[in-house]
Amino acid sequence: xxxxxxxxxxxxxxxxxxxxxxxxxxxxxxxxxxxxxxxxxxxxxxxxxxxxxxxxxxxxxxxxxxxxxxxxxxxxxxxxxxxxxxxxxxxxxxxxxxxxxxxxxxxxxxxxxxxxxxxxxxxxxxxxxxxxxxxxxxxxxxxxxxxxxxxxxxxxxxxxxxxxxxxxxxxxxxxxxxxxxxxxxxxxxxxxxxxxxxxxxxxxxxxxxxxxxxxxxxxxxxxxxxxxxxxxxxxxxxxxxxxxxxxxxxxxxxxxxxxxxxxxxxxxxxxxxxxxx
Ligand SMILES: [Zn+2]
Numbered sequence: 001x002x003x004x005x006x007x008x009x010x011x012x013x014x015x016x017x018x019x020x021x022x023x024x025x026x027x028x029x030x031x032x033x034x035x036x037x038x039x040x041x042x043x044x045x046x047x048x049x050x051x052x053x054x055x056x057x058x059x060x061x062x063x064x065x066x067x068x069x070x071x072x073x074x075x076x077x078x079x080x081x082x083x084x085x086x087x088x089x090x091x092x093x094x095x096x097x098x099x100x101x102x103x104x105x106x107x108x109x110x111x112x113x114x115x116x117x118x119x120x121x122x123x124x125x126x127x128x129x130x131x132x133x134x135x136x137x138x139x140x141x142x143x144x145x146x147x148x149x150x151x152x153x154x155x156x157x158x159x160x161x162x163x164x165x166x167x168x169x170x171x172x173x174x175x176x177x178x179x180x181x182x183x184x185x186x187x188x189x190x191x192x193x194x195x196x197x198x199x200x201x202x203x204x205x206x207x208x209x210x211x212x213x214x215x216x217x218x219x220x221x222x223x224x225x226x227x228x229x230x231x232x233x234x235x236x237x238x239x240x241x242x243x244x245x246x247x248x249x250x251x252x253x254x255x256x257x258x259x260x261x262x263x264x265x266x267x268x269x270x271x272x273x274x275x276x277x
Protein backbone atom coordinates (compact mmCIF):
# COMPACT_ATOMS: atom_id res chain seq x y z
CA UNK A 1 0.00 0.00 0.00
CA UNK A 2 0.99 3.59 0.22
CA UNK A 3 0.93 4.30 -3.53
CA UNK A 4 1.30 7.66 -5.27
CA UNK A 5 -1.92 9.24 -3.88
CA UNK A 6 -1.18 8.22 -0.29
CA UNK A 7 2.45 9.38 -0.39
CA UNK A 8 1.39 12.65 -2.06
CA UNK A 9 -1.19 13.15 0.73
CA UNK A 10 1.46 12.57 3.43
CA UNK A 11 3.86 14.96 1.67
CA UNK A 12 1.20 17.68 1.41
CA UNK A 13 0.26 17.12 5.04
CA UNK A 14 3.77 17.56 6.45
CA UNK A 15 5.08 20.20 4.00
CA UNK A 16 4.10 23.36 5.85
CA UNK A 17 5.53 21.95 9.10
CA UNK A 18 8.91 21.09 7.55
CA UNK A 19 9.85 23.50 4.78
CA UNK A 20 12.42 26.14 5.72
CA UNK A 21 12.89 24.67 9.18
CA UNK A 22 16.16 23.52 10.68
CA UNK A 23 16.55 19.92 11.86
CA UNK A 24 17.99 19.92 15.37
CA UNK A 25 18.47 16.17 15.74
CA UNK A 26 17.47 12.89 14.13
CA UNK A 27 16.42 10.15 16.51
CA UNK A 28 16.01 6.50 15.52
CA UNK A 29 13.53 5.20 18.06
CA UNK A 30 14.32 2.00 19.96
CA UNK A 31 11.67 -0.20 18.36
CA UNK A 32 11.66 -3.78 19.72
CA UNK A 33 10.22 -5.05 16.43
CA UNK A 34 12.15 -5.73 13.23
CA UNK A 35 14.38 -2.64 12.69
CA UNK A 36 13.82 -0.72 9.45
CA UNK A 37 16.71 -0.63 6.95
CA UNK A 38 18.63 2.68 7.09
CA UNK A 39 21.01 3.60 4.25
CA UNK A 40 23.95 4.04 4.41
CA UNK A 41 23.68 3.64 8.23
CA UNK A 42 22.26 5.45 11.25
CA UNK A 43 25.55 7.14 12.15
CA UNK A 44 25.67 8.98 8.82
CA UNK A 45 22.51 10.87 9.79
CA UNK A 46 24.54 13.20 12.06
CA UNK A 47 25.11 15.03 8.75
CA UNK A 48 21.48 16.12 8.98
CA UNK A 49 21.87 17.87 12.35
CA UNK A 50 21.66 21.61 11.78
CA UNK A 51 20.62 21.33 8.13
CA UNK A 52 17.53 23.13 6.86
CA UNK A 53 14.76 21.32 4.98
CA UNK A 54 14.45 23.29 1.74
CA UNK A 55 11.57 21.41 0.21
CA UNK A 56 9.35 18.39 0.70
CA UNK A 57 8.49 16.43 -2.43
CA UNK A 58 7.74 13.02 -3.84
CA UNK A 59 9.31 10.63 -6.32
CA UNK A 60 6.93 7.79 -7.24
CA UNK A 61 6.07 6.12 -3.92
CA UNK A 62 8.86 7.83 -1.96
CA UNK A 63 8.82 11.07 0.04
CA UNK A 64 11.82 13.40 -0.34
CA UNK A 65 13.11 15.93 2.18
CA UNK A 66 15.63 18.06 0.33
CA UNK A 67 18.24 19.65 2.61
CA UNK A 68 20.15 22.88 2.05
CA UNK A 69 23.57 21.18 2.02
CA UNK A 70 22.80 18.97 -1.01
CA UNK A 71 21.63 15.81 0.78
CA UNK A 72 18.12 14.39 0.47
CA UNK A 73 16.37 12.22 3.06
CA UNK A 74 14.40 9.62 1.09
CA UNK A 75 11.59 7.84 2.94
CA UNK A 76 9.93 4.86 1.28
CA UNK A 77 6.84 3.77 3.27
CA UNK A 78 6.47 0.45 1.32
CA UNK A 79 3.68 -1.59 3.03
CA UNK A 80 2.72 0.18 6.25
CA UNK A 81 4.91 3.29 6.66
CA UNK A 82 3.47 6.72 7.51
CA UNK A 83 4.82 10.27 7.74
CA UNK A 84 3.12 12.09 10.59
CA UNK A 85 3.10 15.47 12.31
CA UNK A 86 0.63 14.26 14.96
CA UNK A 87 0.55 11.46 17.53
CA UNK A 88 1.26 8.10 15.86
CA UNK A 89 -1.28 5.21 15.88
CA UNK A 90 1.03 3.35 18.33
CA UNK A 91 4.21 4.42 20.14
CA UNK A 92 5.61 0.90 19.69
CA UNK A 93 6.08 1.18 15.93
CA UNK A 94 7.56 4.68 15.82
CA UNK A 95 10.83 4.38 13.86
CA UNK A 96 12.32 7.84 13.45
CA UNK A 97 11.78 11.36 14.72
CA UNK A 98 13.22 14.55 13.23
CA UNK A 99 13.29 17.20 15.95
CA UNK A 100 12.69 20.53 14.25
CA UNK A 101 13.68 24.01 15.32
CA UNK A 102 10.81 25.18 17.59
CA UNK A 103 8.24 27.36 15.88
CA UNK A 104 4.89 28.51 17.21
CA UNK A 105 1.90 26.70 15.70
CA UNK A 106 4.03 24.09 13.93
CA UNK A 107 4.76 20.49 14.88
CA UNK A 108 7.84 19.89 17.06
CA UNK A 109 8.75 16.68 15.26
CA UNK A 110 8.26 14.88 11.97
CA UNK A 111 7.71 11.18 12.62
CA UNK A 112 8.16 8.07 10.52
CA UNK A 113 5.96 5.24 11.80
CA UNK A 114 5.88 1.73 10.34
CA UNK A 115 3.92 -1.20 11.77
CA UNK A 116 5.54 -3.97 9.73
CA UNK A 117 8.95 -2.33 9.44
CA UNK A 118 9.41 -2.90 5.71
CA UNK A 119 9.81 0.81 4.95
CA UNK A 120 13.25 2.32 4.39
CA UNK A 121 15.01 5.59 5.20
CA UNK A 122 18.03 6.77 3.18
CA UNK A 123 20.33 9.78 3.16
CA UNK A 124 21.49 10.37 -0.41
CA UNK A 125 23.90 12.92 -1.84
CA UNK A 126 23.24 14.53 -5.23
CA UNK A 127 24.84 11.80 -7.33
CA UNK A 128 23.10 8.99 -5.41
CA UNK A 129 19.82 10.86 -5.85
CA UNK A 130 20.46 11.03 -9.59
CA UNK A 131 21.12 7.27 -9.66
CA UNK A 132 17.79 6.69 -7.93
CA UNK A 133 15.99 8.89 -10.48
CA UNK A 134 17.67 6.95 -13.31
CA UNK A 135 16.47 3.63 -11.90
CA UNK A 136 12.84 4.77 -11.85
CA UNK A 137 10.52 5.55 -14.75
CA UNK A 138 8.82 8.96 -14.98
CA UNK A 139 6.33 9.80 -12.25
CA UNK A 140 2.85 8.51 -13.18
CA UNK A 141 1.41 12.04 -13.08
CA UNK A 142 4.10 13.30 -15.46
CA UNK A 143 3.81 10.57 -18.13
CA UNK A 144 2.86 11.91 -21.56
CA UNK A 145 1.09 9.87 -24.25
CA UNK A 146 4.45 9.59 -26.06
CA UNK A 147 6.09 8.24 -22.88
CA UNK A 148 3.36 5.62 -22.52
CA UNK A 149 3.68 4.60 -26.18
CA UNK A 150 7.45 4.22 -26.03
CA UNK A 151 7.57 2.47 -22.69
CA UNK A 152 4.72 -0.02 -23.21
CA UNK A 153 5.98 -0.94 -26.70
CA UNK A 154 9.02 -2.55 -25.05
CA UNK A 155 7.14 -5.10 -22.94
CA UNK A 156 4.94 -8.07 -23.78
CA UNK A 157 3.88 -8.62 -20.16
CA UNK A 158 0.20 -8.17 -19.25
CA UNK A 159 -0.69 -4.48 -18.90
CA UNK A 160 -1.63 -4.86 -15.19
CA UNK A 161 1.83 -6.31 -14.42
CA UNK A 162 3.58 -3.63 -16.52
CA UNK A 163 1.82 -0.80 -14.63
CA UNK A 164 3.40 -2.04 -11.37
CA UNK A 165 6.93 -1.98 -12.80
CA UNK A 166 8.53 1.08 -11.15
CA UNK A 167 11.31 1.27 -13.76
CA UNK A 168 8.60 1.72 -16.41
CA UNK A 169 6.41 4.21 -14.53
CA UNK A 170 6.84 5.30 -10.90
CA UNK A 171 4.02 5.53 -8.37
CA UNK A 172 1.32 3.05 -9.41
CA UNK A 173 0.75 0.00 -7.19
CA UNK A 174 -1.66 -2.92 -7.04
CA UNK A 175 -4.78 -1.05 -5.95
CA UNK A 176 -4.72 1.82 -8.44
CA UNK A 177 -3.61 -0.39 -11.37
CA UNK A 178 -6.93 -2.29 -11.14
CA UNK A 179 -8.91 0.94 -10.82
CA UNK A 180 -7.16 2.56 -13.81
CA UNK A 181 -7.77 -0.43 -16.09
CA UNK A 182 -11.47 -0.63 -15.17
CA UNK A 183 -11.99 3.08 -15.84
CA UNK A 184 -10.27 2.76 -19.22
CA UNK A 185 -12.04 -0.49 -20.21
CA UNK A 186 -8.84 -2.47 -20.78
CA UNK A 187 -8.46 -6.14 -19.81
CA UNK A 188 -5.69 -6.58 -17.21
CA UNK A 189 -4.53 -9.58 -19.27
CA UNK A 190 -3.97 -7.61 -22.49
CA UNK A 191 -0.34 -7.53 -23.61
CA UNK A 192 1.15 -4.13 -22.76
CA UNK A 193 2.63 -3.67 -26.26
CA UNK A 194 -0.86 -4.18 -27.74
CA UNK A 195 -2.47 -1.34 -25.79
CA UNK A 196 -2.52 1.28 -28.53
CA UNK A 197 -4.55 4.03 -30.20
CA UNK A 198 -7.79 5.03 -28.51
CA UNK A 199 -7.30 2.48 -25.73
CA UNK A 200 -3.91 3.90 -24.87
CA UNK A 201 -5.24 7.48 -24.79
CA UNK A 202 -8.09 6.33 -22.55
CA UNK A 203 -5.63 4.65 -20.21
CA UNK A 204 -3.31 7.68 -20.05
CA UNK A 205 -6.32 9.82 -19.16
CA UNK A 206 -7.58 7.29 -16.58
CA UNK A 207 -4.18 7.27 -14.83
CA UNK A 208 -4.51 11.00 -14.26
CA UNK A 209 -8.21 10.88 -13.31
CA UNK A 210 -7.86 8.02 -10.82
CA UNK A 211 -4.69 9.28 -9.14
CA UNK A 212 -5.81 12.91 -8.94
CA UNK A 213 -9.23 11.94 -7.57
CA UNK A 214 -7.61 9.67 -4.99
CA UNK A 215 -5.32 12.56 -3.92
CA UNK A 216 -8.39 14.77 -3.54
CA UNK A 217 -9.89 12.17 -1.17
CA UNK A 218 -6.53 11.90 0.65
CA UNK A 219 -5.90 8.28 -0.38
CA UNK A 220 -7.47 4.94 0.51
CA UNK A 221 -7.65 3.51 4.03
CA UNK A 222 -8.33 -0.21 3.58
CA UNK A 223 -9.92 -2.63 6.06
CA UNK A 224 -6.66 -3.08 7.96
CA UNK A 225 -6.87 0.64 8.86
CA UNK A 226 -3.13 1.10 8.41
CA UNK A 227 -2.93 4.04 6.02
CA UNK A 228 -3.50 7.42 7.71
CA UNK A 229 -2.83 10.96 6.53
CA UNK A 230 -0.22 13.22 8.20
CA UNK A 231 -2.70 14.00 11.00
CA UNK A 232 -3.42 10.30 11.69
CA UNK A 233 -6.86 10.45 10.01
CA UNK A 234 -8.49 8.06 7.49
CA UNK A 235 -8.38 8.71 3.76
CA UNK A 236 -11.71 8.67 1.88
CA UNK A 237 -11.09 7.12 -1.54
CA UNK A 238 -11.84 3.55 -0.37
CA UNK A 239 -15.55 4.46 -0.66
CA UNK A 240 -15.09 5.18 -4.38
CA UNK A 241 -13.22 2.07 -5.52
CA UNK A 242 -14.74 0.66 -8.70
CA UNK A 243 -13.30 -2.87 -8.54
CA UNK A 244 -10.57 -3.20 -5.89
CA UNK A 245 -11.53 -5.78 -3.25
CA UNK A 246 -15.08 -5.97 -4.70
CA UNK A 247 -14.98 -9.57 -5.97
CA UNK A 248 -18.52 -10.90 -6.58
CA UNK A 249 -20.16 -7.47 -6.42
CA UNK A 250 -22.07 -6.14 -9.42
CA UNK A 251 -20.00 -3.91 -11.71
CA UNK A 252 -21.02 -0.29 -11.17
CA UNK A 253 -20.38 0.52 -14.82
CA UNK A 254 -22.37 -2.14 -16.75
CA UNK A 255 -24.65 -3.25 -13.89
CA UNK A 256 -24.59 -6.80 -15.31
CA UNK A 257 -21.38 -8.71 -14.71
CA UNK A 258 -19.86 -9.27 -11.32
CA UNK A 259 -16.33 -8.23 -10.46
CA UNK A 260 -13.80 -11.03 -10.77
CA UNK A 261 -10.48 -11.59 -9.01
CA UNK A 262 -7.49 -13.24 -10.66
CA UNK A 263 -3.85 -13.52 -9.60
CA UNK A 264 -1.14 -11.97 -11.82
CA UNK A 265 2.52 -12.03 -10.76
CA UNK A 266 1.43 -13.15 -7.26
CA UNK A 267 -0.85 -10.12 -6.81
CA UNK A 268 -4.66 -9.91 -6.88
CA UNK A 269 -6.23 -8.19 -9.87
CA UNK A 270 -9.90 -7.12 -9.82
CA UNK A 271 -11.79 -6.47 -13.07
CA UNK A 272 -15.12 -6.67 -14.92
CA UNK A 273 -15.07 -9.28 -17.70
CA UNK A 274 -17.77 -7.40 -19.67
CA UNK A 275 -16.37 -3.86 -19.50
CA UNK A 276 -12.70 -4.70 -19.89
CA UNK A 277 -11.56 -6.14 -23.23
ZN1 LIG B 1 -18.80 -3.99 -16.05
